[in-house]
Amino acid sequence: MAIVPMKRLxxxxxxxxxxxxxxxxxRLGLVELIKPAAEERWTTESGEAIGRELHHIDERLAxxxxxxxxxxxxxxxxxxFVEQFAGIKTVLTWEEQQNYLARQEEAVSLTDRVFxxxxxxxxxxxxxxxxxxxIASLQPWAGLDLPAEDWKGSKRVALxxxxxxxxPRLLTEALASEQIAxxxxxxxxxxxxxxxxxxxxxxxxxEEVLRAKGFLPARPELTTGAVGERLAVLTAKKxxxxxxxxxxxxxxxxxxxxxxxxxxxxxxWYNQRLQVEAKNQLLTGKAVFGLEGWVxxxxxxxxxxVITSLGLPHYIxxxxxxxxxxxxxxxxxxxxxxxxxxxxxxxxxxxxxxxDPSAAIAPFFFLCYGMALGDAGYGLVLxxxxxxxxxxxxxxxxxxxxxxxxxxxxxxxxFFGLLTSSIFGxxxxxxxxxxxxxxxxxxxxxxxLGLVQLYTxxxxxxxxxxxxxxxxxxxxxxxxxxxxxxxxxxxxxGSQLGLxxxxxxxxxxxxxxxxxxxxxxxxxxxxxxxxxxxxxGGLLNIYGSVxxxxxxxxxxxxxxxxxxxxxxxxIINLFAEMTWGAPVGWIxxxxxxxxxxxxxxxxxxxxxxxxxxxxxxxEFFNTFFTGGGRxxxxxxxxxxNIFLKKEREV
Amino acid sequence: xxxxxxxxxxxxxxxxxxxxxxxxxxxxIAGKLAAGVVTEDPKKFGQTLILTALPGTQGIYGFVIGMxxxxxxxxxxxxxxLEAGIRFLITGLPIGIVGLFSAxxxxxxxxxxxxxxxxxxxxxxxxxxxxxxxxxYAILAFIISFFLYNSITL
Numbered sequence: 001m002a003i004v005p006m007k008r009l010x011x012x013x014x015x016x017x018x019x020x021x022x023x024x025x026x027r028l029g030l031v032e033l034i035k036p037a038a039e040e041r042w043t044t045e046s047g048e049a050i051g052r053e054l055h056h057i058d059e060r061l062a063x064x065x066x067x068x069x070x071x072x073x074x075x076x077x078x079x080x081f082v083e084q085f086a087g088i089k090t091v092l093t094w095e096e097q098q099n100y101l102a103r104q105e106e107a108v109s110l111t112d113r114v115f116x117x118x119x120x121x122x123x124x125x126x127x128x129x130x131x132x133x134x135i136a137s138l139q140p141w142a143g144l145d146l147p148a149e150d151w152k153g154s155k156r157v158a159l160x161x162x163x164x165x166x167x168p169r170l171l172t173e174a175l176a177s178e179q180i181a182x183x184x185x186x187x188x189x190x191x192x193x194x195x196x197x198x199x200x201x202x203x204x205x206x207e208e209v210l211r212a213k214g215f216l217p218a219r220p221e222l223t224t225g226a227v228g229e230r231l232a233v234l235t236a237k238k239x240x241x242x243x244x245x246x247x248x249x250x251x252x253x254x255x256x257x258x259x260x261x262x263x264x265x266x267x268x269w270y271n272q273r274l275q276v277e278a279k280n281q282l283l284t285g286k287a288v289f290g291l292e293g294w295v296x297x298x299x300x301x302x303x304x305x306v307i308t309s310l311g312l313p314h315y316i317x318x319x320x321x322x323x324x325x326x327x328x329x330x331x332x333x334x335x336x337x338x339x340x341x342x343x344x345x346x347x348x349x350x351x352x353x354x355x356d357p358s359a360a361i362a363p364f365f366f367l368c369y370g371m372a373l374g375d376a377g378y379g380l381v382l383x384x385x386x387x388x389x390x391x392x393x394x395x396x397x398x399x400x401x402x403x404x405x406x407x408x409x410x411x412x413x414x415f416f417g418l419l420t421s422s423i424f425g426x427x428x429x430x431x432x433x434x435x436x437x438x439x440x441x442x443x444x445x446x447x448x449l450g451l452v453q454l455y456t457x458x459x460x461x462x463x464x465x466x467x468x469x470x471x472x473x474x475x476x477x478x479x480x481x482x483x484x485x486x487x488x489x490x491x492x493x494g495s496q497l498g499l500x501x502x503x504x505x506x507x508x509x510x511x512x513x514x515x516x517x518x519x520x521x522x523x524x525x526x527x528x529x530x531x532x533x534x535x536x537g538g539l540l541n542i543y544g545s546v547x548x549x550x551x552x553x554x555x556x557x558x559x560x561x562x563x564x565x566x567x568x569x570x571i572i573n574l575f576a577e578m579t580w581g582a583p584v585g586w587i588x589x590x591x592x593x594x595x596x597x598x599x600x601x602x603x604x605x606x607x608x609x610x611x612x613x614x615x616x617x618x619e620f621f622n623t624f625f626t627g628g629g630r631x632x633x634x635x636x637x638x639x640x641n642i643f644l645k646k647e648r649e650v
Numbered sequence: 651x652x653x654x655x656x657x658x659x660x661x662x663x664x665x666x667x668x669x670x671x672x673x674x675x676x677x678x679i680a681g682k683l684a685a686g687v688v689t690e691d692p693k694k695f696g697q698t699l700i701l702t703a704l705p706g707t708q709g710i711y712g713f714v715i716g717m718x719x720x721x722x723x724x725x726x727x728x729x730x731x732l733e734a735g736i737r738f739l740i741t742g743l744p745i746g747i748v749g750l751f752s753a754x755x756x757x758x759x760x761x762x763x764x765x766x767x768x769x770x771x772x773x774x775x776x777x778x779x780x781x782x783x784x785x786x787y788a789i790l791a792f793i794i795s796f797f798l799y800n801s802i803t804l
Contacts (some may be wrong), residue, residue, distance in 0.1 A: 556789070560792050561789070614779055
């Protein structure tokens with residue numbers, strides 16, 4: 001269990017070399033910069049210059065983002081099922097990345113091409129919409145073969161064009177009743193109205209009569225030629241537009257093949273931005289800059305080497321941190337324990353004066369998860385899924401830790417499942433004991449595990465006291481506390497273990513330790529009254545044993561989860577067996593088996609994770625750990641869109 | 651039908667019915683919110699799914715108890731004596747009733763946890779733990795129901 005010790009780095013160099021140092025530190029990714037205190041900032045470089053630089057970078061980022069958005073619109077990336085959870089990243093080798101970065105210039109012209117193509121696409125789309133609107137408005141008049149020049153009629157005959165939404169006989173009857181000579185034809189119709197042409201004598205009041213009946217005079221928007229001709233032209237144009245649209249879309253799709261280039265550039269500028277932002281955290285004078293940061297102590301020589309190899313004039317030194325400083329926390333453990341750091345990170349990192357609980361959690365989480373899942377088959381599937389995911393997916397260090405955590409947890413279930421002979425709900429050989437037949441034993445095992453873990457927690461807390469030089473607390477506080485708890489346990493359950501003969505001495509020892517606890521609480525208090533006042537608090541300490549045992553009882557959840565999973569599994573198997581006998585029953589049998597176990601597996605791995613981690617967080621941490629540390633956040637190269645297959649050796 | 655058998659059936663029904671209703675309701679509370687979060691950010695499907703599934707376990711516990719009881723009196727075959735019948739009925743009560751309330755309330759906590767997923771996805775593990783806390787009481791009820799069931803002899 002280890003929190004990585006940190007050292008404070010101080011680096012001074014010439015101001016004009018500032019960017020080179022920052023770039024190198026970012027590439028290293030080992031230094032967390034410290035913002036100088038306000039009174040220390042004898043800066044001459046105006047924030048304005050940095051602001052301008054940031055503004056420039058932001059513009060580039062926005063532009064690249066727009067390009068990526070265009071690509072996403074015309075050639076969307078389809079995430080696979082796994083990627084829906086993990087997110088899509090483009091994987092590149094270091095050489096590929098360098099190749100892309102070398103094409104910065106080309107990217108500028110590509111950007112123009114993308115934007116032009118998009119602009120053209122938008123224009124064509126609008127044009128197509130306009131044509132379609134015109135076609136829609138002309139369509140009802142399609143049957144009118146009279147060219148627009150003739151719509152004004154002849155010297156004596158007038159033309160009336162318009163639409164009506166009821167039976168045309170209403171119109172003709174009205175005209176007839178006014179004794180107006182007419183000829184009419186229906187030209188076309190849309191959803192609601194029919195379109196007509198009326199021929200009447202110019203001097204007759206036909207128009208007024210028709211209007212009075214609800215006839216709406218209207219004309220197609222056309223100045224020359226027949227409607228049909230215009231429609232043919234428009235349709236041809238529409239096809240032409242559609243073709244060019246498809247062409248542009250193809251062009252954009254081809255351009256979208258350059259997506260990795262732009263993703264690489266995005267990441268490049270993003271990291272550039274981090275670098276420029278870091279300038280805010282420098283002390284700058286007229287010619288010299290100063291930089292302070294945290295470095296993991298073991299990495300100091302490497303940082304020094306890299307900085308020296310730049311060959312620029314500088315002064316570098318590493319100093320031990322002062323006690324009152326807040327040091328960022330980085331955990332480092334043996335390979336087996338590393339995945340369990342993830343659990344600690346999910347809760348809270350330790351403060352610098354605490355111990356890293358990862359190593360203490362590891363075996364217990366392994367066992368808790370194993371008990372809660374409790375089936376060798378499920379455990380094996382879970383571990384295999386993790387292996388496959390790690391092989392198929394490129395994951396960041398965080399994801400990898402998580403996968404290893406579940407891989408280990410799966411093995412825990414394999415271990416416990418083999419002990420109790422449970423493989424996909426089947427008991428193929430007489431195991432240590434059967435969970436369904438002897439649930440009491442399972443409960444005892446669960447509570448026993450809880451007792452062991454909480455004792456361990458108390459021992460760790462005593463060890464921390466010793467480390468801090470508080471021997472009295474370790475012995476009189478924690479040591480007596482453990483004796484007292486053991487005494488209580490033996491008093492209550494000693495007869496079960498065949499210790500009746502020692503019943504009396506056990507009682508005395510327990511009473512004695514209880515007394516010691518009360519007295520222990522008065523330790524360090526000055527004066528008789530203060531000591532007397534500490535007595536009720538000491539009694540409260542004894543009452544604390546209730547809390548301790550209720551924490552132990554909390555481990556009964558492991559029994560419940562293991563049992564319900566096992567019963568559920570055997571029910572599924574029973575159903576599968578029942579359908580097996582029927583004609584073509586084997587199909588249903590297999591479906592029931594796969595679906596049932598799939599569901600049970602999903603719910604159980606989830607429940608086992610939730611409850612196993614809860615036992616660590618609430619019950620176990622309660623004994624010695626609070627957390628609240630600030631994670632170590634070095635200046636480094638971030639990977640937003642792309643993922644480098646192999647980190648270059650730095 | 652013998653009264654004992656009737657009570658036994660009622661016990662199974664109580665265990666499965668109430669815990670099932672609770673779980674369905676709890677999952678629906680969380681599910682509605684999860685769907686809302688996913689419309690904004692489809693990438694959060696995985697994390698919200700975990701929280702949405704959590705209140706579903708009470709239904710499983712009820713089902714397991716119910717199923718065990720069915721197996722027990724199916725094995726005997728004949729009518730169930732009155733006392734044993736009432737014991738079955740009582741066995742169904744803890745997981746049925748605690749399951750009902752804890753699932754609904756866990757659904758609400760899970761929904762709040764989905765709020766964490768929406769706003770601070772890096773802290774979503776904490777939301778899962780909060781929702782897990784509520785389940786403790788369903789688990790305790792399940793254990794008691796199970797031991798009550800275990801003590802019935804036919």
